Amino acid sequence: MNERPGNQLFDAYFTARDMREVFCDQGRVQAMLDFEAALARAEARVGVIPPTAVAPIEAACQAGHYDFAALGEAIATAGNSAIPLVKALGKQIAASDAQAERYVHLGATSQDVMDSGLVLQLRRALALIDSDLAQLGDTLATQAQRYVATPLAGRTWLQHATPVTLGMKIAGWLGAVTRSRQRLQALRPRLLVLQFGGASGTLAALGEQAMPIAQALAEELQLSLPDQPWHTQRDRLVEFGSVLGLIAGSLGKLGRDISLLMQTEAAEVFEPSAPGKGGSSTMPHKRNPVGAAVLIGAATRVPGLLSTLFSAMPQEHERSLGLWHAEWETLPEICCLVSGSLKQALLVTGGLEVDAERMVRNLDLTQGLVLAEAVSIVLAQRVGRDTAHHLLEQCCKRAVAEQRHLRAVLGDEPQVTAELSATELDHLLDPAHYLGQARTWVERAVAEHSALTA
Numbered sequence: 001m002n003e004r005p006g007n008q009l010f011d012a013y014f015t016a017r018d019m020r021e022v023f024c025d026q027g028r029v030q031a032m033l034d035f036e037a038a039l040a041r042a043e044a045r046v047g048v049i050p051p052t053a054v055a056p057i058e059a060a061c062q063a064g065h066y067d068f069a070a071l072g073e074a075i076a077t078a079g080n081s082a083i084p085l086v087k088a089l090g091k092q093i094a095a096s097d098a099q100a101e102r103y104v105h106l107g108a109t110s111q112d113v114m115d116s117g118l119v120l121q122l123r124r125a126l127a128l129i130d131s132d133l134a135q136l137g138d139t140l141a142t143q144a145q146r147y148v149a150t151p152l153a154g155r156t157w158l159q160h161a162t163p164v165t166l167g168m169k170i171a172g173w174l175g176a177v178t179r180s181r182q183r184l185q186a187l188r189p190r191l192l193v194l195q196f197g198g199a200s201g202t203l204a205a206l207g208e209q210a211m212p213i214a215q216a217l218a219e220e221l222q223l224s225l226p227d228q229p230w231h232t233q234r235d236r237l238v239e240f241g242s243v244l245g246l247i248a249g250s251l252g253k254l255g256r257d258i259s260l261l262m263q264t265e266a267a268e269v270f271e272p273s274a275p276g277k278g279g280s281s282t283m284p285h286k287r288n289p290v291g292a293a294v295l296i297g298a299a300t301r302v303p304g305l306l307s308t309l310f311s312a313m314p315q316e317h318e319r320s321l322g323l324w325h326a327e328w329e330t331l332p333e334i335c336c337l338v339s340g341s342l343k344q345a346l347l348v349t350g351g352l353e354v355d356a357e358r359m360v361r362n363l364d365l366t367q368g369l370v371l372a373e374a375v376s377i378v379l380a381q382r383v384g385r386d387t388a389h390h391l392l393e394q395c396c397k398r399a400v401a402e403q404r405h406l407r408a409v410l411g412d413e414p415q416v417t418a419e420l421s422a423t424e425l426d427h428l429l430d431p432a433h434y435l436g437q438a439r440t441w442v443e444r445a446v447a448e449h450s451a452l453t454a
Contacts, residue, residue: 013340018339019335032082032114033062036104042216045216046213052100057103070088071084074087082113109197112195122240123223133184136346137453144446147167147354148168151360152363160370163371163435164435166359172441174449178449178452187240190236191239191240193224193226194223196214197231198210232316232318234312234324238313241306247341248298248303252298253299254349255344255345256295258348262287268358270287271290271348272351301337305334309334312324360431369399374429374433375410375425383419391413391416407425
């Protein structure tokens with residue numbers, strides 16, 4: 001069946017196609033049907049249903065057999081997606097094997113179907129996100145090493161500070177990506193677990209065969225069997241959503257940095273150019289950071305969605321009214337937004353255009369003031385900290401007032417030249433000589449990424 005009409009104009013911009021396929025109607029329905037087919041196999045393995053019932057049930061567990069529009073209409077009355085789907089599944093099976101229809105959904109409840117189906121979807125989503133994060137890490141590691149010694153102005157409070165390197169900045173992005181991958185690895189065993197508790201979580205309908213069936217079902221779906229059903233304990237899903245929120249925020253930081261570096265007044269780093277990319281409907285000269293906009297947009301939207309997941313955690317008793325329902329579209333939408341952000345991050349970082357000469361010119365916009373600290377540190381060792389700081393402060397004010405380079409002002413100051421030679425001043429006012437541990441930070445970020453990837 002075709003997808004029901006939806007808002008698809010922005011999907012290609014904000015969402016990766018492969019992630020949308022995971023959470024489209026086809027993906028949702030097929031994941032629930034995969035649960036039903038696995039349940040039949042598990043119950044046949046344990047001897048609760050006849051083996052002959054399995055094939056007819058499996059044959060009907062294909063999403064293409066079902067009318068999604070009709071299911072959608074039925075959900076409005078039933079209150080969840082599993083009830084009409086199981087009914088439709090039963091009818092599909094009964095048309096070819098009335099005996100097999102008796103064994104559909106035996107011992108399960110609607111939430112078992114929906115939650116376990118969701119976990120199957122999240123397993124696919126997790127694989128897609130981790131793959132993109134790994135690829136993004138590789139790209140950032142390459143770029144960090146490429147620009148490890150490329151100086152540019154560090155900026156604090158949006159003002160020029162002391163020099164850093166582009167490689168160091170990129171290494172910061174890389175470190176966040178690596179930590180996100182570590183978090184995903186850590187939560188994987190908590191997330192990828194079966195939901196199977198029956199009506200109220202006791203599996204009473206299956207009697208003494210409950211645990212053997214649960215174990216077999218977990219094996220069929222290649223999920224872990226948790227210590228107990230988690231119908232109203234939603235921390236597993238919220239933990240995953242929280243890590244996705246961290247990923248969105250880290251990518252938003254990357255996008256924010258690039259957008260600021262692309263500003264006309266900076267013009268140091270650019271998204272890769274392409275025909276028609278980043279243009280304006282009225283201004284032919286514009287080159288807008290359209291990729292960075294997706295990263296920033298996702299980082300802005302995801303926290304609100306994540307707050308919904310947190311708000312839905314105090315669920316009532318053994319099955320929630322409304323709070324569970326609030327999750328249904330929320331976590332998938334977070335996955336889709338993060339997937340789109342990752343795809344744009346890969347496009348942006350893989351083809352970064354860097355103007356190293358502009359970086360050098362921008363470093364000199366303040367005519368040496370960004371290196372006042374470097375001079376002050378050395379001078380303090382000779383005349384004392386307070387004296388050196390006051391002296392450099394006065395020289396900086398004079399340089400601004402007289403619109404002269406700090407090097408010239410320092411060269412005219414007897415208290416400075418009495419302690420520092422012309423060669424020393426030239427060295428101290430060269431940005432390339434005041435990069436501190438920038439190279440070390442790059443090496444460490446790359447090493448941590450490589451260790452995780454190995």
